[in-house]
Amino acid sequence: ETVVHESVSYRVTSIGEDAFAYSDLISIVIPDTVTYIDGGAFEASHLTSVVIPDSVTYIGAYAFSMCTNLTSVTFSKNLQIIEDSAFYGSDLTSITVPDSVYSLGDMVFADCADLSKIKLPAGLDYIGEDILFGTAYYNNKANWENNALYVDNYLISTGHYYLDDEIFDYVYDWRVSGDFKIKEGTKRIVEYAFWGNEEITSVTIPSSVD
Numbered sequence: 001e002t003v004v005h006e007s008v009s010y011r012v013t014s015i016g017e018d019a020f021a022y023s024d025l026i027s028i029v030i031p032d033t034v035t036y037i038d039g040g041a042f043e044a045s046h047l048t049s050v051v052i053p054d055s056v057t058y059i060g061a062y063a064f065s066m067c068t069n070l071t072s073v074t075f076s077k078n079l080q081i082i083e084d085s086a087f088y089g090s091d092l093t094s095i096t097v098p099d100s101v102y103s104l105g106d107m108v109f110a111d112c113a114d115l116s117k118i119k120l121p122a123g124l125d126y127i128g129e130d131i132l133f134g135t136a137y138y139n140n141k142a143n144w145e146n147n148a149l150y151v152d153n154y155l156i157s158t159g160h161y162y163l164d165d166e167i168f169d170y171v172y173d174w175r176v177s178g179d180f181k182i183k184e185g186t187k188r189i190v191e192y193a194f195w196g197n198e199e200i201t202s203v204t205i206p207s208s209v210d
Contacts (some may be wrong), residue, residue: 015041017060030056037063039083044068052076059086061105066090076100082108084128093136097121106191110134120152122187129192132156145183147176153187153208158194165208172196182206 003093014036022044028042032053033075039060042050048070050064056076064070065088073087082097084105095109100116101121106128109115117138118128132138132151142200143149149157159175177199182189184206194200 014038017041018043020045020075024100034169036060038064039063042067049073052079054078057081061084061085062088064090071194081105084108085110087112093117095119099123102126103130104131107133116140118151120154122153124154124188126191127154127156127188129190129195130157131190134162141174144174146176148180148182148199150186153185155189155193157180157190157202158197161196170196178202180204182209183210 012031012033015034015036015038018040021040025045026048028050030053032055035055035057036057037056040062041060042064043062044066044067047067048069051074054077057080057152058077059181061083063086065085067090069176070090071092073092077096078097078100078105079101081103082101085107086105087109087174088107089111091114093114095115096119099121102124103126104124107130107206108128108202109132110130111134113134114136118137137143138149146160148155160173161170175197179202180200183202185208187208190209
């Protein structure tokens with residue numbers, strides 16, 4: 001909980017930018033004095049699991065991205081913000097985002113190839129684009145309804161696409177077209193949810209959408 005420098009003790013309240021990035025770190029105990037995990041703090045480290053104490057309210061961009069051995073995360077119950085690509089490319093298989101979170105950044109769980117289960121809180125005010133791109137959940141056609149992807153009460157995407165390395169462009173496998181009706185009970189439409197859907201002629205938005 002404290003570090004000593006030149007015989008002076010300092011309380012640890014944050015983990016700084018890129019503090020353990022690209023290290024061989026496989027485990028860490030984060031003290032409950034920490035409230036802030038900065039961008040890239042553990043990026044591409046060898047962490048296999050992490051417990052984020054309830055004191056933490058903020059996780060910065062790329063904080064745990066490319067942690068390809070990271071299979072388990074226990075979130076702070078008081079976490080409020082998870083920034084862009086915070087867990088991009090990690091090895092997580094399931095995620096339950098705590099109810100305290102109100103903001104999820106762009107591509108926050110993207111390219112977590114084995115991520116097949118996700119639970120989002122009801123009170124999200126902001127959800128960035130492509131939060132599940134490249135995940136097992138995203139790639140499973142059974143999770144799509146009328147070519148649209150929902151998670152709980154959130155409309156995530158209206159077309160499944162992937163990056164074609166041969167042509168260096170995005171290619172659609174399926175997408176909505178014509179007159180599209182967003183399902184009843186949907187609360188929020190995420191950023192870029194209709195991106196690239198040139199065949200849509202109309203959209204019906206239910207009154208449940210904020």
